Amino acid sequence: MPDQPAAAPTKRRRRTRQETEADLLDAALRLLERDGALAGITLREVAKEAGVNHGQIYQYFGDRQTLLRAAIGRLIDTKVLSAQSHWDKPFAERRRAMLQYALEQPQLMRLEALSALDGDPELSLFPELDRTRQALERDLREGELPEGADGLVMHAMTAATYLGYCIFREAIARDLDLDLEELDERASEVYDRMLEGLTTRGPRHGEPRGA
Incomplete structure (x- = not known):
């Protein structure tokens, strides 16, 4: 029986900037929840947790303070005051x-x-x-x-x-x-x-x- 041709590799969909930012913020919140608020997370750790190239996190957020502010905004957006x-x-x-x-x-x-x-x-x-x-x-x-x-x-x-x-x-x-x-x-x-x-x-x- 002749060999079947190998299936063409599925091209991975490129994530949008919005999706990547959301992944990074979710990763930051997971690390803070796991390790505590004063654990001293770094941007590289957050990028690794999110599976994102560390260069992108610096491109999107620049520094830790900006990342933390964005994470605060994400928490507020996901649970707005009910009334x-x-x-x-x-x-x-x-x-x-x-x-x-x-x-x-x-x-x-x-x-x-x-x-x-x-x-x-x-x-x-x-x-x-x-x-x-x-x-x-x-x-x-x-x-x-x-x-x-x-x-x-x-x-x-x-x-x-x-x-x-x-x-x-x-x-x-x-x-x-x-x-x-x-x-x-x-x-x-x-x-x-x-x-x-x-x-x-x-x-x-x-x-x-x-x-």
Whole structure:
């Protein structure tokens, strides 16, 4: 029986830039999840994990800070805040929604912390600051915040609270000998009390409470 001609090799489809970038970002997130946020991943390691020529990752991202920012954006894009209508809600409800979002996105919180520790000058924790300002102005007009309240810094400090909690919650649970579910429930209750204190009309700074 005559030999059959060898089948022509199948030509591998060339990946688009968008697909390659997605592969690299997914690889970076896998390495961060596997090795920890402070493991010090390099662009070459990410390229190897993704099966991509290391020259391409430098071409697409340039440096580690740019890669980390892009990975943060990918996490945000894959899990947008479930209720975009939260912008129409009062201050306290918006901040509660963000706490729950942060609890569901522990890797995102760690990645933002890594970028901050990395000294990334382009890291932005508040990419929708214009919408935030508009919502805060509405809160003041409608009496959801006390007259004269520093809404912008209240927004920043409540964000710092849930960001820090989500980064350290596992260590906190170990120290307090609590399981994460119970700790999250109790932390949410305390956060509600903090929000209540911020949004309740009370004496101005320096005034006696009995006045």
